[in-house]
Amino acid sequence: MKPGGLTFHFHKVSDWAWLTGHIGYFWQLSRTHLYIALVSVAIGLLLALLVGCLAARIPTTHPPILAVTTVLYAWPSLAAFAFLLSITGPSDTTVIIPLSAYAFALLVRSVTEGINNVPDDVRIAATAMGYRSMRRLLTIELPAAVPVIIAGLRVATVSSISLATVASLIGVSTLGQLFVAGENTDFLTEIIAGVVIVAMWALVFDGLLLLSGRMLTPWARRVS
Amino acid sequence: MIRFERVTKRYADGTLAVDDLSLECADGEITVLVGTSGCGKTTSLRMINRLVDPTSGTIRVAGKDVTKSDPAELRRTMGYVIQQGGLFPHRTVIDNIAPVPRLLGASRAKARGRAYEMLTLVGLSEPMGKRYPYQLSGGQQQRVGVARALAADPPVLLMDEPFSAVDPVVRSELQQELQRLQAQLHKTIVFVTHDVDEAVKLGDKIAVMQVGGHLVQFDTPERILARPENAFVESFVGTDRGIRWLSFFAAKGLRLHVPATVETTTSAEDARRIAREAGTGWLLALDADRHPLGWLEVATLNGGASIELAGLRSLGHTFKPDDDSLRAALDATVLSPAGVAVAVDDRGVVVGVADHEEVTRAIRAASGRA
Ligand SMILES: Nc1ncnc2c1ncn2[C@@H]1O[C@H](COP(=O)(O)OP(=O)(O)O)[C@@H](O)[C@H]1O
Numbered sequence: 001m002k003p004g005g006l007t008f009h010f011h012k013v014s015d016w017a018w019l020t021g022h023i024g025y026f027w028q029l030s031r032t033h034l035y036i037a038l039v040s041v042a043i044g045l046l047l048a049l050l051v052g053c054l055a056a057r058i059p060t061t062h063p064p065i066l067a068v069t070t071v072l073y074a075w076p077s078l079a080a081f082a083f084l085l086s087i088t089g090p091s092d093t094t095v096i097i098p099l100s101a102y103a104f105a106l107l108v109r110s111v112t113e114g115i116n117n118v119p120d121d122v123r124i125a126a127t128a129m130g131y132r133s134m135r136r137l138l139t140i141e142l143p144a145a146v147p148v149i150i151a152g153l154r155v156a157t158v159s160s161i162s163l164a165t166v167a168s169l170i171g172v173s174t175l176g177q178l179f180v181a182g183e184n185t186d187f188l189t190e191i192i193a194g195v196v197i198v199a200m201w202a203l204v205f206d207g208l209l210l211l212s213g214r215m216l217t218p219w220a221r222r223v224s
Numbered sequence: 225m226i227r228f229e230r231v232t233k234r235y236a237d238g239t240l241a242v243d244d245l246s247l248e249c250a251d252g253e254i255t256v257l258v259g260t261s262g263c264g265k266t267t268s269l270r271m272i273n274r275l276v277d278p279t280s281g282t283i284r285v286a287g288k289d290v291t292k293s294d295p296a297e298l299r300r301t302m303g304y305v306i307q308q309g310g311l312f313p314h315r316t317v318i319d320n321i322a323p324v325p326r327l328l329g330a331s332r333a334k335a336r337g338r339a340y341e342m343l344t345l346v347g348l349s350e351p352m353g354k355r356y357p358y359q360l361s362g363g364q365q366q367r368v369g370v371a372r373a374l375a376a377d378p379p380v381l382l383m384d385e386p387f388s389a390v391d392p393v394v395r396s397e398l399q400q401e402l403q404r405l406q407a408q409l410h411k412t413i414v415f416v417t418h419d420v421d422e423a424v425k426l427g428d429k430i431a432v433m434q435v436g437g438h439l440v441q442f443d444t445p446e447r448i449l450a451r452p453e454n455a456f457v458e459s460f461v462g463t464d465r466g467i468r469w470l471s472f473f474a475a476k477g478l479r480l481h482v483p484a485t486v487e488t489t490t491s492a493e494d495a496r497r498i499a500r501e502a503g504t505g506w507l508l509a510l511d512a513d514r515h516p517l518g519w520l521e522v523a524t525l526n527g528g529a530s531i532e533l534a535g536l537r538s539l540g541h542t543f544k545p546d547d548d549s550l551r552a553a554l555d556a557t558v559l560s561p562a563g564v565a566v567a568v569d570d571r572g573v574v575v576g577v578a579d580h581e582e583v584t585r586a587i588r589a590a591s592g593r594a
């Protein structure tokens with residue numbers, strides 16, 4: 001099961017003992033990791049809601065907003081890290097800024113798509129009832145867009161948890177630290193532990209979002 | 225009163241949707257805009273609540289030019305019901321009905337109380353209030369749409385093909401429901417449909433529109449059916465307009481005859497004698513309470529014992545002279561094996577019969593009056 005070309009040493013103590021001995025360490029890395037990943041998603045979501053609503057309200061702003069998000073989305077994260085490193089140094093901020101931008105780019109699409117998917121007759125009915133456009137957006141269109149936004153949020157969260165590992169390359173200790181250290185010491189167990197823990201957190205938060213989405217939108221549940 | 229004064233709407237792409245429309249929708253009446261798809265009905269309706277603004281001309285509601293009002297405030301005084309319901313998917317039925325009172329400043333509790341009243345008014349049960357729109361049938365969704373439109377008790381109700389998307393049985397129920405509500409509430413209703421039958425059934429006045437946004441005829445349903453303005457209206461209302469027109473005349477004016485009758489205990493010999501004396505081949509069989517059972521054809525009788533119930537021919541259907549129209553009486557005549565329609569009172573007791581000649585005479589008298 002060794003990757004071709006690379007040889008890894010195994011420690012004298014059993015790997016299992018190493019793992020159980022480092023649970024505190026994993027937990028500490030996880031906390032930084034999740035803090036960075038989730039704060040980034042939260043910032044991205046907040047901005048996406050603001051900008052997405054703007055795009056929905058003023059249709060002419062829609063194409064330029066989409067163009068900007070495409071650029072953000074395609075921007076190589078390492079280049080962003082390198083650039084920010086020279087300004088903000090090896091801090092959480094250096095990681096949170098590009099991760100937020102990435103989540104934002106993803107979520108703006110969800111928000112605009114969610115709002116645009118609200119059936120026209122719902123929009124017209126609200127207008128005809130005497131809703132002004134801001135109130136209609138906030139109390140009708142946005143809540144009706146929640147299922148689409150949650151779907152986007154799940155993707156953004158999983159991506160963000162995965163991307164936060166990169167932070168360790170610039171010295172911010174996230175779970176990516178396990179890859180960096182494992183690689184340096186040729187210790188396969190540590191790398192595998194890193195992958196498993198990151199995947200586990202991704203699954204946990206995806207599941208939490210799925211459940212809270214179901215709870216937030218009982219109206220979207222279909223009889224099966 | 226809603227008044228269209230020389231109203232024209234040309235959309236940005238050049239489409240002339242409404243062309244020089246002048247029309248008055250009287251207070252407390254149902255005015256139906258009817259016409260084929262694309263003739264400008266929806267556009268006309270939407271100019272009343274300013275979802276669309278006219279290119280030229282004026283629309284006045286209670287004398288006031290609608291373009292002088294704030295759109296949102298204007299709309300809160302007009303209920304609007306559309307074909308697909310347009311219910312808010314993320315809100316329960318009650319929270320779909322409550323918004324307009326809320327927008328008008330009612331407290332949450334008061335708006336909800338009002339919403340429950342409306343739910344009952346449109347014939348839905350209270351537990352239904354907690355459901356979400358996806359848990360309702362199409363007909364129930366339309367009822368909620370009507371409840372929502374009525375919640376703030378607006379003087380004006382605008383309805384755009386509200387019953388077109390439901391099946392015929394439910395549609396007919398909803399139409400009756402609307403008639404019942406209107407008898408109670410006396411709203412000024414503008415009702416859009418492409419269905420002539422619906423227009424005739426519901427309208428106090430009907431405006432027939434033609435593609436290009438022209439008003440072709442504006443009249444009572446009786447007159448639209450009896451005196452179509454031109455070939456377009458004539459073909460639009462259909463070939464059986466004469467029969468439908470008869471539904472506007474009460475069967476009350478029919479001169480009923482006393483039928484020759486038999487009871488189940490009558491002997492065949494007596495039945496033949498009764499028929500001979502009355503000069504008819506058909507006898508109406510009654511039960512002990514004088515409810516009609518069916519027609520007995522004298523020629524088919526054999527033997528001399530009692531008449532055979534099994535040999536009775538069906539009545540088709542009966543009619544009630546006090547409630548029904550000449551259309552129902554004519555229909556009963558056509559379906560009767562004896563060619564004679566049987567009139568009954570509210571308890572189902574026979575009050576007389578009318579034959580083809582009598583129905584024809586009544587129709588002639590009615591058309592003379594039209
Ligand atoms: N927003 C719009 N822009 C351009 N043309 C429109 C618009 N809405 C309706 N029309 C056109 O105006 C005409 C009348 O439409 P409408 O009022 O919806 O008719 P109806 O309700 O009788 O079917 C049609 O030809 C339709 O295609």
Ligand SMILES: [Mg+2]
Nearest residue numbers: 262265266267
């Ligand atoms: Mg229409």
